[in-house]
Amino acid sequence: MLELRTVNVTRYVTPLREGGSLPALAEADDDFLYVLKFRGAGQGTKALIAELIAGELARTLGLRIPELVFANLDPAFGRTEPDEEIQDLLKASAGLNLALHYLSGAITFDPLVTTVEPRLASQIVWLDCFVTNVDRTARNTNMLMWHKELWLIDHGAALYFHHSGQPWEEQARRPFASVKDHVLLPQASELTTVDAEYRALLTADRIREIISLIPDDWLMTEGAETTAEEQRNIYFQFLTTRLAESERFVTAANDVRNALV
Numbered sequence: 739m740l741e742l743r744t745v746n747v748t749r750y751v752t753p754l755r756e757g758g759s760l761p762a763l764a765e766a767d768d769d770f771l772y773v774l775k776f777r778g779a780g781q782g783t784k785a786l787i788a789e790l791i792a793g794e795l796a797r798t799l800g801l802r803i804p805e806l807v808f809a810n811l812d813p814a815f816g817r818t819e820p821d822e823e824i825q826d827l828l829k830a831s832a833g834l835n836l837a838l839h840y841l842s843g844a845i846t847f848d849p850l851v852t853t854v855e856p857r858l859a860s861q862i863v864w865l866d867c868f869v870t871n872v873d874r875t876a877r878n879t880n881m882l883m884w885h886k887e888l889w890l891i892d893h894g895a896a897l898y899f900h901h902s903g904q905p906w907e908e909q910a911r912r913p914f915a916s917v918k919d920h921v922l923l924p925q926a927s928e929l930t931t932v933d934a935e936y937r938a939l940l941t942a943d944r945i946r947e948i949i950s951l952i953p954d955d956w957l958m959t960e961g962a963e964t965t966a967e968e969q970r971n972i973y974f975q976f977l978t979t980r981l982a983e984s985e986r987f988v989t990a991a992n993d994v995r996n997a998l999v
Contacts, residue, residue, distance in 0.1 A: 772837035778830025785894035792893035847881035859925035913990030
């Protein structure tokens, strides 16, 4: 059975970059450092849900992603934080958050420096088309080089259908228009082969197992009109429908790539 560890945050180390989400480097009670994503940040728990689902799908497909853990933030945590914005973020994020194991010494992937071989590029492009991840561009690759290997990070912008308010059924069947901006698309010459392999790997049971990891209180936010289980079922139906019709986004991605190269 798929499980994520839960750690307790013991020390806020430093914010990692400017911006609405203000992720932070934090230490936990297992003495490891984590990149902490806050439930009280701009996109709320939906960004954490996207991070969790896309990250564990990537792991299932054999791609490298730092360990994901649930990170518990005590309501009293951060009361002595001098920065008011950070203090407000910590207060709004009491309870379960999501964190990625910190890859110490990793450097940002630069497509001008490192060439990604076609198979790996195709695997990553396929994943991002599948989960509709709009945030893997040359401007912001969301990939790291660590010990000479490529690691994927930051999937909070995936599954954007859950922000749109539009019916999920239509969006599940659409090609992925943003693939045109994907930093690895020019190298992704094996999408059709990868599609067949990944469709076999991603069973309905595995997808359901990943979705079952989502904590109830990430789903039952203020104004929620359906139960947590009903919302999990929407994610399941979206992903299984998209997988069954993956030929649509693969064909569209190949067409865009052929126009580029």
